[in-house]
Each structure stands twice: as C-alpha cells, then as structure tokens.
Amino acid sequence: EVQLVESGGGLVQPGGSLRLSCAASGFTFSSYAMHWVRQAPGKGLEYVSAISSNGGSTYYANSVKGRFTISRDNSKNTLYLQMGSLRAEDMAVYYCARVRGSSGHYYFDYWGQGTLVTVSS
Amino acid sequence: AIRMTQSPSSFSASTGDRVTITCRASQGISSYLAWYQQKPGKAPKLLIYAASTLQSGVPSRFSGSGSGTDFTLTISCLQSEDFATYYCQQYYSYPPSTFGQGTKLEIK
Numbered sequence A: 001e002v003q004l005v006e007s008g009g010g011l012v013q014p015g016g017s018l019r020l021s022c023a024a025s026g027f028t029f030s031s032y033a034m035h036w037v038r039q040a041p042g043k044g045l046e047y048v049s050a051i052s053s054n055g056g057s058t059y060y061a062n063s064v065k066g067r068f069t070i071s072r073d074n075s076k077n078t079l080y081l082q083m084g085s086l087r088a089e090d091m092a093v094y095y096c097a098r099v100r101g102s103s104g105h106y107y108f109d110y111w112g113q114g115t116l117v118t119v120s121s
Numbered sequence B: 001a002i003r004m005t006q007s008p009s010s011f012s013a014s015t016g017d018r019v020t021i022t023c024r025a026s027q028g029i030s031s032y033l034a035w036y037q038q039k040p041g042k043a044p045k046l047l048i049y050a051a052s053t054l055q056s057g058v059p060s061r062f063s064g065s066g067s068g069t070d071f072t073l074t075i076s077c078l079q080s081e082d083f084a085t086y087y088c089q090q091y092y093s094y095p096p097s098t099f100g101q102g103t104k105l106e107i108k
Helices: none
Strands: A003-007 A010-012 A018-025 A034-039 A045-051 A058-060 A068-073 A078-083 A092-102 A105-111 A115-119 B004-007 B010-013 B019-025 B033-038 B045-049 B062-067 B070-075 B085-090 B103-107
Touching (some): A003 A092, A018 A034, A018 A092, A018 A115, A034 A078, A045 A078, A045 A092, A058 A068, A105 B045, B019 B033, B019 B085, B019 B103, B033 B062, B070 B085
Parallel strands (some): A010 A115
Antiparallel strands (some): A034 A045, A068 A078, B004 B019, B019 B070, B033 B045, B033 B085, B062 B070
16 A cells, blocks of 8 residues: 655744655655645645656755755655745645656656644744 | 636535536646545545546546646536545646646535
8 A cells, every 4th residue: 555654844933944754655666756745724735846766856846946955765765855944935734745647747646644834933 | 837727716516416627727738637636634635637537446426528728527426525625737747737726615
C-alpha cells in the first residue's frame, strides 16, 4: 500500500525556518518525481515545488523561489522541504504528492495527510 | 501559466441528483486534465485523469469528459459521501501544473 506521511510542521515566527519531511513507503520511491502542494486555510490548492526522481531537477513556484529548497534522500525514502524567511502567507497545510504520467505530463495519484505550518508571532 | 476556472464555485444538491461541474482552461490542454475530491480535513483524492479515465477504486457514478479547453465532471447519482470540494488540475503545462479554484458541493 502506498503511504506518504508528512511531518515537521508547527508554529514558527515570521522570518523563521522549518523543515518538512515526507516519508514514503509501499512503492519504489527512487522511481518517482515528487511534489509539495499547499493549501492555505479555507483556500484552494497551490503548487509549491517539485523534484525529479533522482533529485537532479527541481522546480519552485515564484512565491517560494529563493526561500524554499526541495530535496530527497532515496536511501531513506524521504522527501524534504526546507523553508526559510517564512511569511504569514506561507501558512498552510503542506502536502507531499506522488506523480504519475509520462512525457512531461504528470498528475498526482497519491497524497500524504498533510502537515500544518503556522506562521505567527 | 495556464489558468483553470471552475464553475460554479459552490452549489447545493440532493442525494440522488445528477450534477455537473465545469472546468475551463485559458488555453488548450488536450486531455491533460485531472479531477480531485477533497473532504474537510483530508487530503485530495484523485478521481479522474486524462480527462475521462477513472482512477482505480473510484465509483462508476463519477465520469469526466472534454478536451481542449472545456471539461466536465459528472456525478450521476449523488451519494451522501460525495458532498465535498472538487478541484480540476491541468498537467499539459508542467511545471507548474495548475488547479482550479474548487467547487464546493453541499447538501440541499
């Protein structure tokens, strides 16, 4: 059974840092690109960041570029999101998601349960 | 980035109703469209991909159609567990893929 379990969320002050983790199981983690998607309270889904299966390629939404870093450790089946210079508008539930598809066209077939990041003084 | 617009943003219906949600892309996306269902406090769940392909385990009362810029999600006979928020997602242009703003389906 595919499982994605996020952790690392919590309360952080504006300007602070936090590292999220997503532990994967039930599939060959190193064969899949992975993503982070967030959802602010009462709002819709926002694409945050993506990383290729071997970690060689990454993508960031403009809203987080230069402040967030996505990475992965395929030996530990774990995805990470290092978040820095956090702002009030970064407050959201952060989901990790596995992609399916081919030839540059990918949708999300499995999602974690999410971890809440609260940015407040 | 490609903009996805869903309509309506919210509406109410009754158990047993047939309902349709529309998603429009700001440019052609072929059939690279997915639909997700999200219940309060839960992660999104994939329902349909490639505009009309049902994800394994999803009830057959859900169906999708469309290509190019206009797409629909239809629920043929609403069940109580179907009251949720639905999102469309284009994955023609990737990254980023983009989501619609969501359609909240409530009980009448």
